[in-house]
Amino acid sequence: MLQLSNVSFQYKNKPILQDITFSFPIGQIIGLVGENGSGKSTLMKVLAGLLRPSAGEVTLNAEPVTRRSADRIAYLPDTDLFFEYFTGEQLFQHYASQFEDFSYDKACIVAEFLQVDKQAKLRQLSKGNRGRMKMAATLGREVPYYVMDEPFAGLDPIVREQLIKGLLQFTDIENQTILLSTHELYEVEPILDQIILLQAGSITAYEDVEILRDVTNKDAVEWMKGFYRPFNK
Numbered sequence: 581m582l583q584l585s586n587v588s589f590q591y592k593n594k595p596i597l598q599d600i601t602f603s604f605p606i607g608q609i610i611g612l613v614g615e616n617g618s619g620k621s622t623l624m625k626v627l628a629g630l631l632r633p634s635a636g637e638v639t640l641n642a643e644p645v646t647r648r649s650a651d652r653i654a655y656l657p658d659t660d661l662f663f664e665y666f667t668g669e670q671l672f673q674h675y676a677s678q679f680e681d682f683s684y685d686k687a688c689i690v691a692e693f694l695q696v697d698k699q700a701k702l703r704q705l706s707k708g709n710r711g712r713m714k715m716a717a718t719l720g721r722e723v724p725y726y727v728m729d730e731p732f733a734g735l736d737p738i739v740r741e742q743l744i745k746g747l748l749q750f751t752d753i754e755n756q757t758i759l760l761s762t763h764e765l766y767e768v769e770p771i772l773d774q775i776i777l778l779q780a781g782s783i784t785a786y787e788d789v790e791i792l793r794d795v796t797n798k799d800a801v802e803w804m805k806g807f808y809r810p811f812n813k
């Protein structure tokens with residue numbers, strides 16, 4: 581299990597994440613939401629071992645998470661500067677050289693499912709196609725945890741829907757966990773098991789999405805809005 585224990589993080593002296601304790605069980609799709617600048621990307625980098633917490637500990641099966649944990653946590657960055665001079669095929673070859681768990685064949689199958697040409701250079705692809713290629717490369721890996729930073733940001737509804745279908749088709753929901761940050765909560769909610777709200781670097785709420793729907797009769801956006809003060813005109 582991937583676990584945060586009293587994790588704080590600061591850039592220089594600016595506190596970004598504050599005393600977060602949380603466990604991410606296997607077999608869940610978890611949505612991380614929160615307003616711009618609340619710390620979602622930072623939290624995901626800390627979880628993937630790319631940033632070291634300033635205090636507290638991140639562990640995977642009780643062992644500290646470091647950069648070397650990349651063999652069990654697949655991280656999809658939000659940046660668009662993603663090996664831009666590579667073709668998709670070269671990107672997959674690069675992943676194959678970096679990650680033992682990477683399946684070149686699976687990445688090609690995902691790329692075909694997402695209808696993106698693996699012969700094209702990434703920088704020549706549209707934003708939507710780069711998003712598809714990033715997803716194919718990430719899902720080419722077989723790991724217990726996928727940590728995806730805004731995989732749907734800036735993409736049109738058709739691409740978003742396709743990526744969501746790809747996620748469901750090419751992961752094993754019983755044995756893997758996907759943590760994804762998103763601002764596209766309406767579209768993503770149907771596939772989520774759990775939702776976590778980050779506010780000013782703290783997890784201020786989390787909820788089982790089925791309970792939200794069946795017990796409180798709310799959708800995730802309504803739930804989230806309940807934690808913010810109404811906007812006064």
Ligand SMILES: Nc1ncnc2c1ncn2[C@@H]1O[C@H](COP(=O)(O)OP(=O)(O)OP(=O)(O)O)[C@@H](O)[C@H]1O
Nearest residue numbers: 591592594596614615616617618619620621622623
């Ligand atoms: N490299 C950095 N150096 C200094 N401050 C940073 C750096 N990266 C991010 N920050 C600051 O950390 C805070 C949290 O940023 P972060 O990108 O984690 O938020 P976010 O919730 O992912 O935002 P968004 O939804 O806009 O992507 C912001 O105040 C941001 O300015």
